[in-house]
Amino acid sequence: MAQFKDWCDSLDGKVGNHHRRVMTGKTAMLDAGIQATAAVVPGHYASEERVAHAFRRLGKKSAAKLIEDKLPTTKQIRSGDLGEIFATEWIDAYSGGFRAPVKRLRWKDHRNMAMRGDDVIGMKLDDKTQRLLFLKTEAKSRGNLTAQVLAEARAGLDKDGGLPSAHALTFISECLFGMNEIQMVDAIDDAQRKYGILAQSVTHLLFVFTGNAPEKMLTTALQNYPGLIGQWGIGLHVNDHGKFIAAVYNKVIADANNA
Secondary structure (H helix, E strand, O other), rough: OOHHHEEEEEEEEEEEOOEEEEEEEEEEHHHHHHHHHHHHHHHHHHOHHHHHHHHHHHHHHHHHHOOOOOOOOHHHHHHHHHHHHHHHHHHHHOOOOOOOOOOHHOOOHHHHOOOOOOOOEEEEEOOOOOEEEEEEEEEEEEEOOOOHHHHHHHHHHHHHOOOHHHHHHHHHHHHHHHHOOHHHHHHHHHHHHHHHHOHEEEEEEEEEEEOOOOHHHHHHHHOOOOOOEEEEEEEOOOOOHHHHHHHHHHHHHHHHOOO
């Protein structure tokens, strides 16, 4: 996990019926944040089993090269990828039982291209109904967050009537089938083809990773939402956003070569 609690201060708040959390990286703890983040980044691009297989067959240098060849080299794509990684890590650790079961970045068309479709979809089985609940997520990473960026995120969340797209769910289902997670595959099939997905089974997560304080803009974005789907606005604020990202990816490469 990215261990946000170890290197960030956190402030929760309510915005009407919606939830807002802002995590702020503590200056004295940013090195710890870089290390914790670098520890989880490789697993978002390649499974441990895949890296271990390369290590057994070809040795340490080839396993390190496998990881490095999957990492983006441009600042923009690194920023976007890390925003999605942080959103995924937050869902798995702090969302109250939702899980992002597929690490999408493993299936990128090219390391310097952004993924298409819904950024992240968290899912969990309702204890009473055993039907899926969904956390449809848009992740944005910017050195300077603006209202326009949040408007773009809102447009993404509102696509497909605010529901997870059929394409995204089919992709997740196919990946999970290959991972032998049959219970979740069946639950997705039931949601898509047996019961249908209702708005009340969906929550929206707007996740921003920023170099400027996001609290006011997140609050405004949540206040301005006119629909009926529950909203979570989560902000991760790290000063020197660009330097932090560069340090994380440099640490990932160094760790891979020193493993």
